[in-house]
Every structure is written in structure tokens, then in C-alpha cells.
Amino acid sequence: MKLPGVLLKIFLPTEVGITLVQQSGQQETSSFRSLQRVLKSLGTYRWLALAALVSALSLTVTYAATPQLFRWAIDQGIAQKNLQVVLYSVGWLVVAAVARGVFNFGQSFAAEAVSQGVVYDLRNKIFSKIQTLSFNYHDQAQTSQLLTRVTSDVEQIRTFLGTNLIQVISAGITLVSIAVILLMMNWELALITLTVVPLSGGLLAQFLRVNSKLFQQVQEQLADLNTVLQENLLGVRVVKAFVRESVEAQRYTNLNQSLVTINMQTIRAIRNTFPVIFLLSNLVTVVVIGYGGAAVIGNRFSVGELVAFNSYLLLLLQPVLLIGFAAPAIAQAAASAERVYEVVDAVIEIRDRPAAVAFETCGGRITFEQVCFRYPGSQTEALQGVSFETKPKQLIAVLGMTGSGKSTIMNLIPRFYDVTSGAVRIDGRDVRDFTLASLRSHIGTVFQESTLFSGTMRSNIAYANPDATLEQVIEVAKTAQIHEFITSLPDGYQTIVGERGVGLSGGKNNGLRSPAPC
Ligand SMILES: Nc1ncnc2c1ncn2[C@@H]1O[C@H](COP(=O)(O)OP(=O)(O)O)[C@@H](O)[C@H]1O
Ligand SMILES: [Mg+2]
Incomplete structure (x- = not known):
């Protein structure tokens, strides 16, 4: 059996790292509450969420039906030499396979659509919240921290809603329904078969417990690597001016090397554990074949039932693995949700008083x-x-x-x-x-550090008043003694000013900066 792609994704994250911090009990409950809040926000997309759930249920039904079709084909078809039944069951197997494809698509599409909707709302919410937060919040919050919250924390929540949640739900349904079917078919053999669930579950839990530190380190290393990258991108001019390129490159290389080392350790841990889990399930198969074979010879069980049993056994392992691997991802999503809601709930200290009036005329005193x-x-x-x-x-x-x-x-x-x-x-x-x-x-402010937004020269000058006419913009530019510089540019007022103004040459960019008033 191959590990599904999603499992590997959890182990080998490529996105900006999120540290799974060892949490105290209290933090755990509050991140759990944040996760509940994320789940509540599903209400806005309840029909899509319902569609995902119905697809997951139908998917389980088609999975559970397939071994029964085997049984029918073997017992009623092959054993009775009835070709018609064999052909019928083959037909139904094709139908089941197609249905699995359809429901699989339905399940993941609906879940992804829900997750996109929820994080769309969440991203907008956190962005406008950041806009309304007071200066003193921004004095204390780190820009990179806020960036992480809007990007990778939100992404973590999206992965949880779009993938982990529906996987865990359908894995749970699959486990329970297969267990019930097996118990109904033959309770003794079912009990033997079902031992694979706690055994592999226990092994997996042990594996995660031992290695959770390793996963945490991967995330931390990734975060460190990204910090160096971010610093260097922002400070590239400083690096060059002081000829520190090779030192910075070495710093990056070292961190990059530790990331690879720690990733290799994780891969080794995975490669060591999974063969054991699969060996376990193979051993149970052997017992099922042995015990079941004897039952078949003793006429207490049919060959078809035995084959069906074996197929269910293979189906059992998948949900256990899925739940096991979703657990750390869910813990991460909960921590991310807590960080996101921390910003969403932050108190806006400077706001309008209840009876605030509009500032209209200004005497200037x-x-x-x-x-x-x-x-x-x-x-x-x-x-x-x-x-x-x-x-x-x-x-x-x-x-x-x-x-x-x-x-x-x-x-x-x-x-x-x-x-x-x-x-x-x-x-x-x-x-x-x-x-x-x-x-x-009504107050014009020139900051000590000027900020340019991506757009044209004109739109940057008219930032506070986008409806300003070109004449007004030119008038202001003349007052600031920058009109001549702007008209000397090939595109004049339509010149695109790039990210942080780097579309302009360094020297001229400095010319753009107005002297600070105080
Ligand atoms: N955002 C801030 N948070 C905490 N202390 C600050 C902050 N901004 C300025 N200060 C402190 O307030 C004092 C006055 O700063 P500031 O008004 O910026 O001085 P000036 O503009 O005269 O150089 C300084 O001691 C400075 O360290
Ligand atoms: Mg000052």
C-alpha cells in the first residue's frame, strides 16, 4: 500500500513554517475554541458543506459495497459456475468504481470550495482589521508576524477545512461502518481483523509522540530560513554596500543544510515506522486467511466471504493512517486559528466616541x-x-x-x-x-519615511484624493518641487512606481523623499 500524497505533504511542508509549539493546557483549550469558531464559520457555506458530507457518506457506501460484490461474484458466480452472475457483478464493480470517482470528486471539490469561501472571508476580515488597528498595535506587532498570520496561518486553516476535516470525518465513518459489516459477517473473525485498528493506531500514536519534536524542528528551521531570506530581500542594498554577500550566502547555506538534515531524519523515521505498520496488517491477513480458511473448510464460511473479509482488512488500515496523520495537522490548524483570531479580536484603542461629530470647518487654532x-x-x-x-x-x-x-x-x-x-x-x-x-x-501629514504604493506617480500623489484632476496633481507636484523631475521621466505622471518605489532609480527615488517636518 502506498502512502497517500497528503500524508507526505504533512511531513514535508514546503510552505512558510508554522511552529507547532508545545502548549500548556490552557493554550490548548483556547486554540481548540478557535478551531470551533472556524467550524462555526462553515455555517455561511452550509449547503456546500452538506454536499461534501453527503459525498463522503456515498463514497463510504461504494467502498463498503465493493467487497460484497466480490463475495457475490465468487459465491454465486464462480463457485456455482454461473457466468451471468459473474458478468453482472463485474458490471456492478464498474458502476461502483465510477461512483467512487464521482463521489471522490464531489467530496474534495465541495470541501475545497467551502474552504476557499471561509478563508476568503477570513482574509478580508483580518486585512480590514489590520487597517483599523491603532498605531500602538502596530508599534508592538511585528510586521513579519502579521504577514504570517494573513498568509500561512490562514492557509493552514484552509488546508484543515479543505482536506483534513473531510478526511477525518469520512475516515471515521468508514472505520465504523466496516467494523459493523465485519461483525455482522462473522464476529470472531471480525474481532481478529479489528485488532489491526488499535495496534496500528497505537504504533502511529507512538511514532507521532516520538517524532513530534522532529516535525516541530522542521517547521522552526523553515521559519529561520525564511527569516534570513526576508531580511536579505529587504536589506539587499545594505548587504551589497558592506560587501557581505558571501557571509549572507554562507548563513543561508548553513540553515539550508540543517533543514535538509532534519528533513532526512524525518524521512528516515517515516521509512522506519511504516513498514512495521504494514507488516502488522499483513500478519493479520495471514491470521484471517488461516483462521478463515479453516472456517471455509469446516463449511462455516464461504470463499467469497473470506475474500470480502480480506478486502475490508485492507480498507481498514487507510482511515487509521489518515486520522493519525491528520491529528498533528489539525493541532497546527488550531494554533493557526488562534493566532488569526487574536488579530481579528484585537481591541481597537483609538476609535470614534459614541457622540463624535464630523470635523468640517477648520479655523486653525x-x-x-x-x-x-x-x-x-x-x-x-x-x-x-x-x-x-x-x-x-x-x-x-x-x-x-x-x-x-x-x-x-x-x-x-x-x-x-x-x-x-x-x-x-x-x-x-x-x-x-x-x-x-x-x-x-483634514490634516496633511508628511512622514519621516515615505511610502509609495504600487501604481503610477499620479496615483501616489493623489493617494488621499483619488478624484483629484491632473491639474491639481501637477499643482501639488510643483509645490513639492518634483514636477520637473516627473516630466523628465519618459512616462511622466504615468510612470509606474514599483514595490516600495524601486521602479525608480535609487538616486532619483531619494529625490522623491520629502524632508520630514519634525
Ligand atoms: N512608538 C513608540 N513606542 C514607545 N516609545 C516611543 C515610540 N515612539 C517614540 N517613543 C519615545 O518617545 C520619546 C519621544 O520620541 P519622538 O517624539 O519620536 O522624538 P523626536 O521626534 O523628537 O525625535 C522618545 O523617548 C522615544 O524613544
Ligand atoms: Mg521625530
Whole structure:
């Protein structure tokens, strides 16, 4: 018997690694709860889910029927020399084979469709949540962590819903129904045959227990390898500038080597265990043939029944293996679900007050009133009792040492953070009384680090106001003294600005960066 492809996939993951962390009891229950939440989200796609389940049930029926057709062909056809029965049973066997194909397709297609739907919703949910989370969340969350959650954690959930879940359900149904059929056919022989289930299940559990550390290491190594890759992709210019290419290449090679080593260890472990499980099932076959053969000679059992029994025995092993291998993948999916929901449920600290009003007219008088501010998680206050007032249309420069709080002052006006005590007012009204969207859309901000989005020069300039006319865009570009540079480009305002602005040459890209205001 060959290992199904999915089993190997679990062992030899090629995607970004997810670490299966040794969990404490409490974490286990909360990741289990997250998995329950994933299952609840199936409700949106209940008809497709039902179709997958019905297909799985029908598939089991066709599997269970096949040995009975053998029995019929042998006992009523071959033994009685009745060619018609043989031909009929052959016909039915073909029907069963075709039906298996159809239901197999139905089962996996429906399950995959459900999983695509669920993760489509989940991805959108987590993305828009990330958009609404406050600055202080992003200060504390690592970008690579968030990326992993939106990509590989969500993918893990998709694999669980699209593959593992339906496999485990149908494996369970298959196990129970075959056990019942065997017990009905001959309970003594059935009991002997069924010993293969706890024995191989036990072996498999033992194998997973001993080797779970190994699988965990594979995931960790993969994560390490990807971290180096990510660092090098982002920092490729730094690497080149300091002539560290060969050092970085060596670092990558070493990690790559350990990944191969640990993968080979896993493969060795698999190759050692599975022959034992198959040997076990072969031994049980021998017992079935011996005991059953004697029963056939003693006329207590027919040849057809014996053949059917043997076929069921082969069918029994598959669900045990499937459940065994799905278990760690399900544990991973649960951990992933927990990480995803952690973001989905994160508290949005800066949001509209219930009675927030729209910010419409701006006189331009900004008042800081005894403002104290401490960054979340920080021990010291960045601002302590700061008070000042600006007059409309005043141009103000804030000077101070690095770390004296200039940027912090700016961050409090559009409510990137809220004051710890005191108040920031515009025209006498506390900024916390305005709706966030209206407040921020009336404040122009030039960040210390400029970010370009993939698109054209024009769309990047008009980022805050996509309906701006070309004339308006040109006017703004002239103010920023970049109009001439843009028109010198072959495509002018239609020049495509690539990922992080690398579509532009390095020097010119720097020219794009506006000086930081504070
Ligand atoms: N996101 C942050 N989380 C925690 N502390 C911060 C954060 N940003 C700035 N700080 C701290 O707040 C103080 C003021 O920083 P900042 O306003 O950026 O200074 P400036 O712009 O004047 O150089 C510094 O001590 C800095 O370390
Ligand atoms: Mg600053």
C-alpha cells in the first residue's frame, strides 16, 4: 500500500513554517475554541458543506459495497459456475468504481470550495482589521508576524477545512461502518481483523509522540530560513554596500543544510515506522486467511466471504493512517486559528466616541492643554504637561533633540495616539470629539519615511484624493518641487512606481523623499 500524497505533504511542508509549539493546557483549550469558531464559520457555506458530507457518506457506501460484490461474484458466480452472475457483478464493480470517482470528486471539490469561501472571508476580515488597528498595535506587532498570520496561518486553516476535516470525518465513518459489516459477517473473525485498528493506531500514536519534536524542528528551521531570506530581500542594498554577500550566502547555506538534515531524519523515521505498520496488517491477513480458511473448510464460511473479509482488512488500515496523520495537522490548524483570531479580536484603542461629530470647518487654532503622554508599554512619559496654542495660518517649526518628543506632538493631533491626560483641541474642541475619518482627512501629514504604493506617480500623489484632476496633481507636484523631475521621466505622471518605489532609480527615488517636518 502506498502512502497517500497528503500524508507526505504533512511531513514535508514546503510552505512558510508554522511552529507547532508545545502548549500548556490552557493554550490548548483556547486554540481548540478557535478551531470551533472556524467550524462555526462553515455555517455561511452550509449547503456546500452538506454536499461534501453527503459525498463522503456515498463514497463510504461504494467502498463498503465493493467487497460484497466480490463475495457475490465468487459465491454465486464462480463457485456455482454461473457466468451471468459473474458478468453482472463485474458490471456492478464498474458502476461502483465510477461512483467512487464521482463521489471522490464531489467530496474534495465541495470541501475545497467551502474552504476557499471561509478563508476568503477570513482574509478580508483580518486585512480590514489590520487597517483599523491603532498605531500602538502596530508599534508592538511585528510586521513579519502579521504577514504570517494573513498568509500561512490562514492557509493552514484552509488546508484543515479543505482536506483534513473531510478526511477525518469520512475516515471515521468508514472505520465504523466496516467494523459493523465485519461483525455482522462473522464476529470472531471480525474481532481478529479489528485488532489491526488499535495496534496500528497505537504504533502511529507512538511514532507521532516520538517524532513530534522532529516535525516541530522542521517547521522552526523553515521559519529561520525564511527569516534570513526576508531580511536579505529587504536589506539587499545594505548587504551589497558592506560587501557581505558571501557571509549572507554562507548563513543561508548553513540553515539550508540543517533543514535538509532534519528533513532526512524525518524521512528516515517515516521509512522506519511504516513498514512495521504494514507488516502488522499483513500478519493479520495471514491470521484471517488461516483462521478463515479453516472456517471455509469446516463449511462455516464461504470463499467469497473470506475474500470480502480480506478486502475490508485492507480498507481498514487507510482511515487509521489518515486520522493519525491528520491529528498533528489539525493541532497546527488550531494554533493557526488562534493566532488569526487574536488579530481579528484585537481591541481597537483609538476609535470614534459614541457622540463624535464630523470635523468640517477648520479655523486653525491648535491648543495643547497640559498634555501628558506615555507610549503604551513605555516606562517614561514622552510628553509631560505640554501646553501651547497656535494661531491660524501660523507656520511653526518645532525644534529639539532627538527623542525630545517632536514627532509625538504631531502624532497627537490626528489622534494617531490619544493623550494620557490633558487635551489636544482644534478651535477649542477636543480632537477626541471628532470622527477619526473626518479629522484625519483634514490634516496633511508628511512622514519621516515615505511610502509609495504600487501604481503610477499620479496615483501616489493623489493617494488621499483619488478624484483629484491632473491639474491639481501637477499643482501639488510643483509645490513639492518634483514636477520637473516627473516630466523628465519618459512616462511622466504615468510612470509606474514599483514595490516600495524601486521602479525608480535609487538616486532619483531619494529625490522623491520629502524632508520630514519634525
Ligand atoms: N512608538 C513608540 N513606542 C514607545 N516609545 C516611543 C515610540 N515612539 C517614540 N517613543 C519615545 O518617545 C520619546 C519621544 O520620541 P519622538 O517624539 O519620536 O522624538 P523626536 O521626534 O523628537 O525625535 C522618545 O523617548 C522615544 O524613544
Ligand atoms: Mg521625530
